Amino acid sequence: MNGITVKICGLRRPSDVQLCQQLGVDILGFVTEYPLPVPWNLSRQEALPLLQLVRPVCRSCLVTGGPPEKVIELASSLRPSMVQIHYKETLEETIKISDALHKLNIQAIKIVPTQAEERMAQFGTVDIAAIVAKLCTTSLYGLLADSRTPDNALQIGVPLNQSFCTEIIKVSSKPVFIAGGINPENVRLLLEQTGAKYIDVMTGVESSPGIKDAEALSRLVSSLGH
């Protein structure tokens, strides 16, 4: 399973940042100034020294969200490689954020909500193919098909929605990250079933929120041939 891009999210400790890099993780995710009080959340003062540990061969990703001005200001201040727009941003807000970040050479990815009512609120339609088509005309780097949303942010092990992921991958011309309940035991099967090339994992490699389990992380990464 070579060629799979691995993002590990919810990093809070320097030792976990180092571990991810030793294991060859591609993207290191830091939940920063997220609009809800989740246990992975960092202040920008906490995030900065962790971001500075990320070597140029890896990418750093801020997971955040909210009003465009706030997201753009945060990214301008911390200068990560990527920003994951992961709250309730509309299409117009997503375009505003991704255009501004593009000018700063920062890649942006946007969650496509699993819940129909959230899709309607953010994009004015529930139709997944139509939403993906619109997002693929923007300056976003990629999309995220994630079962963890602002509405179930505190749950552990929210399972992956396979048909949702498969549908987005089928119609997207941009990279699609799949996320939700991926762990060392199910990762290969989920990749085969969805055809995904990009994965995002948080709680499936943790012993408790924000504490990565070195053995689980190592098994996940080595099962992908990293």
Ligand SMILES: O=C(O)c1ccccc1NCC(=O)[C@H](O)[C@H](O)COP(=O)(O)O
């Ligand atoms: O990280 C959070 O605190 C968070 C809160 C609300 C929505 C999403 C959040 N994280 C997004 C991620 O990128 C996670 O890596 C992704 O949801 C996968 O999580 P898991 O199912 O625990 O692997």
